[in-house]
Amino acid sequence: MLSVTDQPINTGALLKAFEAEAPNSGGIVTFSGLARPEAAQGRVKSLFLQAYTPMTENGIRDAMDTAKTRWPLEACTIVHREGEMVPGDTIVFVATASKHRRAAFEAADFLMDYLKTKAVFWKKETTDMGETWIEPRPEDYDDADRWTEQETA
Amino acid sequence: MLSVTDQPINTGALLKAFEAEAPNSGGIVTFSGLARPEAAQGRVKSLFLQAYTPMTENGIRDAMDTAKTRWPLEACTIVHREGEMVPGDTIVFVATASKHRRAAFEAADFLMDYLKTKAVFWKKETTDMGETWIEPRPEDYDDADRWTEQETA
Amino acid sequence: MATLLYFGRLSDVTGMPSEEVQLPKEICTARDLRLWLDQRFEASGRLLEPTVRIAVNSEISFDADPVRNGDEIAFMPPVGGG
């Protein structure tokens, strides 16, 4: 399941629904990304995420398909917020289910690396100092590169 | 938070509570282990987990302390079921929170490897064929060994 | 008319998130469009950066790819969600 939504994400309810979807899986891994309160300069008052439909959805769907090819997943869900939010809000929820817990961990990790560096979103932070567009950090690209290195190794 | 309980585990509610506990963390990883329906022989009718208090709790608490030393965690929760359960029931719920998503992933992964191979539980499956005590699989030990190798590397 | 979309920090450069524009005849490729717009907005090369990708009708395109009136053309600085 994939959803890009401007509504608050209820991770508890999503995890419950996901478990019902994959009762035979043995292992479920989730990642919840929360909007942080600290900016490089000052405190975050709000965060704005801009998406570009349908590129955003198409790209995430491709990454989910890649994950399903690389790991034996029984189910996979991504819910991503767009629009205005405040610190503490959930930006993204990723869930993977597999009979093999290693596969569930790796697939969730891979999908988060995709989302951080390749998903079609632009992020703007508002602090007391004003508005700043935030782009991925070098370590986000390093994390994402792990999966390509593995492919060629 | 650590709990070894004979009551059903509600992962959705636990995740929600955990998020409230670590609102500044940025990244939360959870693992839910579900009782599987298939046994080596036939279908599982029920699963029994035997714990030995206080060794079980002490061991898990030590592993959580180790995780907190090795990774910058803001919070860490483990809830483990004991007693009788049926396929689909959650056996274990692990949650880790960190500002760094890599740390949250690795700590959850490490704790699951501990739980699978070193936590003081004994597991008995009941199928149509009778009762069988289940011990960790070789790949569980291999997974757990990754963290020791890293230490000496 | 072409629809031009300026995403992320580029909307600060252009002063608008999107516009409808009649592409002049001499604008044939994505590269032509970049150069024309960078000049038009006095963007000092910020629309020419290789990290700014172009999507034509929701497909990533390269500098030699054609652009036409009727297209939806997006200027996309580095992306990242989560």
Next chain:
Amino acid sequence: MATLLYFGRLSDVTGMPSEEVQLPKEICTARDLRLWLDQRFEASGRLLEPTVRIAVNSEISFDADPVRNGDEIAFMPPVGGG
């Protein structure tokens, strides 16, 4: 009296999950106890396997460690939860 606990598959070997036993005088170490019980239950070495660990009063103990009446002594085959 010592309290002996037989965990996991060992309760199938001994036919009971636990028992209260007066340890004979000659049983001084964990090793002595293993040998005595393996014989007593006709366990054919299943209580001697090195993968079966012994905990005395909730602390992992080794073959040379002492055991006494009053102790809680657990026989623990390989463990694993999750």
